[in-house]
Amino acid sequence: MLKTREELESLRQTYACSVKCEKKRILVCAETGCIASGSLKVYDSFVKILKDKGIDCTTELAEGVSHEGAIGVKRSACHGFCELGPLVRIEPEGILYTKVKPEDCEEIIEASIIGDGVAERLIYNRNGVKAAKQEDIPFYKKQTRVVREHCGHIDATSVKEYIAAGGYKALEKALFEMTPADILDEIDKSALRGRGGGGFPTGRKWRQVAGQKEPVHYVVCNGDEGDPGAFMDRSIMEGDPHRMLEGMMIAAYAVGAKEAYIYVRAEYPMAVSRLQNAINQAEELGIIGENVLGTDFSIKFHINKGAGAFVCGEGSALTASIEGKRGMPRVKPPRTVEQGLFEKPTVLNNVETYANVPSIIENGADWYLGIGPANSPGTKAFALTGNIQNTGLIEVPMGTTLRDVIFDIGGGMRDGKQFKAVQIGGPSGGCLVTKDLDMPLDFDSLKKVGAMIGSGGLVVMDEDTCMVEVARFFMNFTQNESCGKCVPCREGTKRMLEILERIVAGNGRDGDIELLLELADTISNTALCGLGKTAAMPVVSTIKNFREEYEAHIYQKKCPAGQCKKLVTYQIDPELCKGCSKCARNCPVGAISGEIKSPFVIDTSKCIKCGACASACNFGAVKEV
Amino acid sequence: MNKDFDYALLDKVLEEHEYKRSAIIAILQSIQEHYHYLPKEIVPYLAKKLGISEAGIYSVATFYENFSFEPKGKYIIKVCDGTACHVRHSIPILERVRQELGLSAKKITTDDLMFTVETVSCLGACGLAPVMTINDVVHPGMSPDKASELIAELKKEG
Numbered sequence A: 001m002l003k004t005r006e007e008l009e010s011l012r013q014t015y016a017c018s019v020k021c022e023k024k025r026i027l028v029c030a031e032t033g034c035i036a037s038g039s040l041k042v043y044d045s046f047v048k049i050l051k052d053k054g055i056d057c058t059t060e061l062a063e064g065v066s067h068e069g070a071i072g073v074k075r076s077a078c079h080g081f082c083e084l085g086p087l088v089r090i091e092p093e094g095i096l097y098t099k100v101k102p103e104d105c106e107e108i109i110e111a112s113i114i115g116d117g118v119a120e121r122l123i124y125n126r127n128g129v130k131a132a133k134q135e136d137i138p139f140y141k142k143q144t145r146v147v148r149e150h151c152g153h154i155d156a157t158s159v160k161e162y163i164a165a166g167g168y169k170a171l172e173k174a175l176f177e178m179t180p181a182d183i184l185d186e187i188d189k190s191a192l193r194g195r196g197g198g199g200f201p202t203g204r205k206w207r208q209v210a211g212q213k214e215p216v217h218y219v220v221c222n223g224d225e226g227d228p229g230a231f232m233d234r235s236i237m238e239g240d241p242h243r244m245l246e247g248m249m250i251a252a253y254a255v256g257a258k259e260a261y262i263y264v265r266a267e268y269p270m271a272v273s274r275l276q277n278a279i280n281q282a283e284e285l286g287i288i289g290e291n292v293l294g295t296d297f298s299i300k301f302h303i304n305k306g307a308g309a310f311v312c313g314e315g316s317a318l319t320a321s322i323e324g325k326r327g328m329p330r331v332k333p334p335r336t337v338e339q340g341l342f343e344k345p346t347v348l349n350n351v352e353t354y355a356n357v358p359s360i361i362e363n364g365a366d367w368y369l370g371i372g373p374a375n376s377p378g379t380k381a382f383a384l385t386g387n388i389q390n391t392g393l394i395e396v397p398m399g400t401t402l403r404d405v406i407f408d409i410g411g412g413m414r415d416g417k418q419f420k421a422v423q424i425g426g427p428s429g430g431c432l433v434t435k436d437l438d439m440p441l442d443f444d445s446l447k448k449v450g451a452m453i454g455s456g457g458l459v460v461m462d463e464d465t466c467m468v469e470v471a472r473f474f475m476n477f478t479q480n481e482s483c484g485k486c487v488p489c490r491e492g493t494k495r496m497l498e499i500l501e502r503i504v505a506g507n508g509r510d511g512d513i514e515l516l517l518e519l520a521d522t523i524s525n526t527a528l529c530g531l532g533k534t535a536a537m538p539v540v541s542t543i544k545n546f547r548e549e550y551e552a553h554i555y556q557k558k559c560p561a562g563q564c565k566k567l568v569t570y571q572i573d574p575e576l577c578k579g580c581s582k583c584a585r586n587c588p589v590g591a592i593s594g595e596i597k598s599p600f601v602i603d604t605s606k607c608i609k610c611g612a613c614a615s616a617c618n619f620g621a622v623k624e625v
Numbered sequence B: 001m002n003k004d005f006d007y008a009l010l011d012k013v014l015e016e017h018e019y020k021r022s023a024i025i026a027i028l029q030s031i032q033e034h035y036h037y038l039p040k041e042i043v044p045y046l047a048k049k050l051g052i053s054e055a056g057i058y059s060v061a062t063f064y065e066n067f068s069f070e071p072k073g074k075y076i077i078k079v080c081d082g083t084a085c086h087v088r089h090s091i092p093i094l095e096r097v098r099q100e101l102g103l104s105a106k107k108i109t110t111d112d113l114m115f116t117v118e119t120v121s122c123l124g125a126c127g128l129a130p131v132m133t134i135n136d137v138v139h140p141g142m143s144p145d146k147a148s149e150l151i152a153e154l155k156k157e158g
C-alpha cells in the first residue's frame, strides 16, 4: 500500500527503469478487434518461440527482478488500424507489422529482435506506399494523440506500465498541489467540452455539482456507447482503463464525491473485465480506496453492466438503470447535476471526456487550448468504418477537415468506388456529403449544417448505398429503442418508419416527403428526451441532401443505387441466354418460361424478386435493372 | 415453490449482491449467465427476498432486451446489424444463417435447443465489419458462405 506521494514516485522510477532496461519490446494488440483476428495466438507464439530459443522475455513487470536486456512481450491497447490487424509494434524502432499470423512470429523475431532489421514481407505496403515505421504510415501521419497516447505503447492490463509511463501523475498533482477550486478553474479554463455528443462545457457541469448544498455527490461515467459503428470508448476502457479512472478520481476530488459508478454496455464484456482488473490493481496499490496516498481523499468504484437498452445512454435513464429501475428518461428539471443518481447531485461524463482530464491537469489548460479551435479545443477520437479503405480508430485535433480524415487518414474509398456520404453522430446524427468535405469537424461547425459530432462514429458510405434505405435503417433502430414513455417518440417514430418502409418497398405516395418532414418537426419539438428529439435527424438530413433519391423511389419506383430489392426488376438478356432452362427450374413461383436453346423470359407480374434466377445462371444473363 | 428448482443458486447470487434492491439488474444478469435465460420460478422468490413486487421484477426484466424468459440454444449466434456492419452487407448474412437453421425474426431458437439467432447493434469490432458472434466469440469479416461453413462445423460438433 502506498502511503505517500514519494512512495508512488519511487515506484514509478522503479517501473520506468524496468521498462527502459528491456532491450526491445513486442507489443501485440489485444483488444476486441485484433483478438477476433487471432492476436492472442500471435502473442502466445511470440512468447513460446522466445522461450524455445532461450531468449529472456518478460510478459509482466516485476519488482526485484532485473529486466536488463530482456525482451518485453506485451498485450497492448488498440493501435487503431483494425483493418490490418493483428498488429504488432516493435520498440524502440517503432516498426509496425500488419496482419501478423502465429507462423510469422519466427520471421519477425529473426529480423527485428535478434537482428536489427525489418521483415519486409509483413510491413505496411499499400497503394505504392511502403513503410516500416508506424509514424511513416499515412494513416498515422495526421493524427494527434492525447487520449489515445498510450494505446499500442504500453501493456493494457498492467497498472505498473501505466505508472511507468507517467500515469497517476495528474492525480498526484491534483491531490498535493491543487485545491478542488483550482481544479474547477483549470478545467473551466481549458474549455473542455463533453465528448458524449452534446459538447456541454465540463467545467461548468463540475462547478454546478460542487456548489450543491446536499453533501453527498456522485461521479458517474457513461460507457454505454450505444451509437452502432462507434468504438472509441470501448477502446479506452479496454486499452487504457487507468487513464479514465484517473480522470474520474480527479473529478471526484474536485466535486467532493466519495463514490464513482461506471456504466458499461452489455456488449462490451472485455471492457468490464479490464476495468475491474484495473480497479483491483489500483486498490492493491492504495491509489483507489480510503485515504488515497495518505490524503483525506477516499474513493470507491462500482461497475454496472447495461442490459441492452440504447436509451440508457441518456443521463437520467442511465442513473435510473444503476438504481435498478427501468431505464427511462425523466422530465427535467431537476437536472442530473442537482438530482442525479439516488437523487443526489451527480457529475455524469463520457469515457473520453474523463480520459482528457489527466492530460489537462498535468500539462495545464494553456497547453490544451493550443490544440484545435478556441471554442472546441483538444482532440477527438473517431471510429472510421464503412466502405473506406483504412477502417479503425483515429484521433485528430478538433477542427480537422472531413477530407483529411476520409482521404488522407482513411485512404479514400474501397474498391475504387465514389464517396457518397458519411454518417456522423449515428442514429441521432446526420449525413455529410461531398460539399461538406472541407468543413472543420468541431461541435459548432457541425451543428450549423444539421449534423452533430455525436460520440464520434464516422460511417463512410459509397455510391452503392441507398440513402433512403439508410434513413429507414436508422429509423428502425430508433423506433426499436424508443422506451415508450412519451407519445411523440413512441408513436411518431413508428409512423415515420412505416412511411420509409413503404417508400423502399415501392409503395411510396405523393406527399410522403412532406409528411416525413412534418412528423420530424413535431417529434423533435415535443419528445421528452434526446432520443426522440434527434430521432428524425437522419431522415431530415438525407431528404435535404438526397431528395432526388426519395423522389425516384416514390415517383419512378426506382432505387438509383440499386439496393432496394423490391424496386429491382429482373430481365434476361437474350444475347447472353443459352436457353439452358436452369433459371426456370430455380424459380420458386414459375415466373420464367421459354423453349430449350432459345432465350427465356421472366414474367414480371409473377416475379417475386428473390434473385434465385440471377444466382443460378451460369452465363450472367439475368440482369437487375 | 417448485420443489425441483435449485433455489440455492439464487441465495448465493442474492448474497453476493447483499440483497440490495438496486442490484436487481446485476442479480438477473448473474442468474441468466447460469441458465442462459430467466426461469419463471425465480420471480416470486426474488420478489419475496428483495421486497419488490413480482410486477416490479417483470417490469425491469422485460424492459431490457438482454433478458429472456424463453430458453435459448446451446449456440447463441448474434449477427451484428450495427451501422458499420449494415453498410458492409450484414443482412444477407443474417438471412443465410436463418435459412440454414430454419429460423426467422419471430422464431429465434431451433426446436432442439441447439441454436438461437439474434441480431445485435454493434459489438465494437466495426473495423472488421461485418461481424457475428457465436457464444461471445467474435468472427470478423463474415460473408454468407463463411457463415454457412461455421454453422456446418457447429452442427457436426453437436
Ligand SMILES: Cc1cc2nc3c(=O)[nH]c(=O)nc-3n(C[C@H](O)[C@H](O)[C@H](O)COP(=O)(O)O)c2cc1C
Pocket: A193, A194, A195, A196, A197, A198, A199, A200, A222, A223, A224, A225, A226, A227, A310, A311, A312, A313, A314, A315, A348, A349, A350, A351, A353, A455, A529, A530, A531
Ligand atoms: C438516447 C441518448 C443516448 C445517449 N448515449 C450516450 C452514450 O452512449 N454515451 C455517452 O457518453 N453519452 C450518451 N448520451 C449523452 C448523455 O446523455 C450525456 O449527455 C453525456 O454522457 C454527458 O457526458 P459529456 O458531457 O462528457 O459528453 C446519450 C444521450 C441520449 C439522449
Ligand code: FES
Pocket: A228, A229, A230, B080, B081, B082, B083, B084, B085, B086, B121, B122, B123, B124, B125, B126, B127, B129, B130, B131
Ligand atoms: S457495427 Fe457491427 S461491430 Fe460495430
